[in-house]
Amino acid sequence: MRTPRKTKLDWRADEECQDRAGQEADALVKRLGLTAPIDPLAVATTEHAFLRTGGDDLGDRYDGMLEYAPQKKRFLLYYNTKYDRFLPEGQHHSRTRFSISHELGHYFIERHHCDLVNGEQPHGSSGEFKNASLKEREADAFAANLLLPTHLVNGKLSNGELTLESIERVATDFQASLLCTARGGVRLSDLPCALAGLREGRIAWLFPSKALIEAKIYPGKKTIESPVALACWTAFQGGENDRHQEDGLLRHWFQTFDRDEELYDVEITQSFLPVPVMGTLAVLLTMNEEDVLPQEEEDEEEDEIDRNYRDRFGW
Ligand SMILES: [Zn+2]
Numbered sequence: 001m002r003t004p005r006k007t008k009l010d011w012r013a014d015e016e017c018q019d020r021a022g023q024e025a026d027a028l029v030k031r032l033g034l035t036a037p038i039d040p041l042a043v044a045t046t047e048h049a050f051l052r053t054g055g056d057d058l059g060d061r062y063d064g065m066l067e068y069a070p071q072k073k074r075f076l077l078y079y080n081t082k083y084d085r086f087l088p089e090g091q092h093h094s095r096t097r098f099s100i101s102h103e104l105g106h107y108f109i110e111r112h113h114c115d116l117v118n119g120e121q122p123h124g125s126s127g128e129f130k131n132a133s134l135k136e137r138e139a140d141a142f143a144a145n146l147l148l149p150t151h152l153v154n155g156k157l158s159n160g161e162l163t164l165e166s167i168e169r170v171a172t173d174f175q176a177s178l179l180c181t182a183r184g185g186v187r188l189s190d191l192p193c194a195l196a197g198l199r200e201g202r203i204a205w206l207f208p209s210k211a212l213i214e215a216k217i218y219p220g221k222k223t224i225e226s227p228v229a230l231a232c233w234t235a236f237q238g239g240e241n242d243r244h245q246e247d248g249l250l251r252h253w254f255q256t257f258d259r260d261e262e263l264y265d266v267e268i269t270q271s272f273l274p275v276p277v278m279g280t281l282a283v284l285l286t287m288n289e290e291d292v293l294p295q296e297e298e299d300e301e302e303d304e305i306d307r308n309y310r311d312r313f314g315w
Contacts, residue, residue, distance in 0.1 A: 011213050014134070021109055021138035022187075025101075025145035028108060029152070036152050037175035040100040041092075043146070044077060051107060053077045053100070057085070062124025064099035066106045068116040075116070077103045083277075094177040095277070098143050099125065105142030112139065147176040148184040157181070158188035161286055164243055164271050179275055179282055183207055186284075192217065192292050196253060198224060198233050198281040206253070215292045217263070218255045226252040229283060232272050236281045241274040250292070253285055259294070266291045 029038060032046060044053045051074065058080040065078045079100045083093035092100075102125055106112040112135060116122065125136065148157075148170070156170050162185045171181040179197075186195045192212040197205045206219035224230050226248045250256070250266040271284040 011208075011218070015210075017134060018137055018141040021105060021141040022145035022150070024108060025105070025142045026150045029146065029149040034149075036149075036173055038147055038149065040097055040104055040146060043104060044100070047107070049074075051075045051077060053079065055079045055081045055096070057082045063095070063126040064103040065122050065124045066103040066116065067122040070117075075107055077107065079103065094147075094171075094175055094180070097147060097175060098177060098180060101143035101146045102139045104146065105139035106135075109138060109142060144176075144180050144184055144187075148174050148181060150188065153184060154188060157185040158190065161191060162186065162189055162193055162284060164245075164273060164284065167273075167284075177275075178273060179278070179280070182273065182282060182284055191289055192287055194219070194253070194285045196283045196285060198229065198236075198283065199279055201233060203253075204280070211289070212254075212292075215294055216256065216259055217250070217292060218257070220255040221253060226270065229270060229272075232283075233281055236274050236276075241276055243271070243273055245269055245271045248285075250287065262295075263292065 028043070032043065034043070041053060044051055054076065055078070058078075059082060061080070063080045067076045067078070068074075069076055077100065079096060081092070081096060083095045084091065087093060106116065125139070153170060153174070156173075157166060159166075162182075167178060167182050167185055170176075170185075171178050174181065176184070179195075182195050186193055186207055186209050189209045190211055192209060192215050194206055194208045194212055196203055196207075201224065202222050203224060206221075208217070208219055224233060228246045228248055229252070246269075247267050248270045250263055250268050251260070253268070256263045266287065268285050268287040271286070273282040273284060274280075275282055
């Protein structure tokens with residue numbers, strides 16, 4: 001069965017909600033005058049009258065949860081410290097930091113906050129960018145921007161083509177995970193690029209840059225079609241965790257509909273970034289902008305002819 005075709009408009013509506021959530025986090029960081037690395041627990045402390053936090057090793061139960069206690073008129077934010085086991089006392093792993101930030105998203109995004117106050121059941125969240133529901137993706141977007149605020153990261157990630165090296169540098173400076181940072185890089189990039197996540201032998205998710213959607217190149221493929229990626233996935237399952245780059249074909253990763261023919265031979269760069277703790281092989285997909293820019297000139301020429309006719313014949 002063919003998946004329903006998601007249009008440019010659908011992507012925009014969906015992205016706008018996530019963008020707004022991210023912008024709220026950016027504004028919060030500015031309002032509080034925070035600098036990198038952001039401490040999400042310190043952010044929670046600024047709401048101490050209405051929000052309390054508590055961390056514990058919760059094993060595989062969940063990574064984070066936000067609950068409203070009506071008797072006390074106060075929120076409780078729980079987070080799992082299982083990823084902090086091997087870190088010095090008081091330090092938190094980038095995954096713990098992300099989980100706390102995700103729950104802060106549910107607290108600070110007004111609609112999420114109100115729903116919980118009005119009796120919506122709390123839910124346990126786990127993992128970065130694993131969730132399909134819009135609410136969860138909004139909380140993820142909030143978390144990503146809280147840890148990598150646009151005004152602090154801009155210029156460090158979005159200058160020219162994204163590379164694994166620049167991603168790694170920013171991830172270290174901001175104490176964010178490589179995955180979160182790579183996604184932030186794609187979000188801020190003016191160039192057509194994307195980040196894909198391979199899990200359980202399939203493309204589990206694919207996050208596109210705005211320029212990619214503008215070029216009418218869309219996510220939506222589930223099967224790993226790139227032979228190189230398939231070989232890397234097999235090696236990853238066998239315990240290999242090397243980062244490396246290889247060329248591939250655009251059409252193996254994206255749906256291009258009307259542009260299928262035009263983009264058939266376009267090559268892209270595939271940078272493989274294994275994230276064993278999540279069972280995910282992330283793949284950064286970058287390309288030459290000139291190779292994928294739509295041929296707008298012809299349309300403009302047609303518009304010009306239309307206009308001329310209109311003027312002449314009074315259409
Ligand atoms: Zn959540």
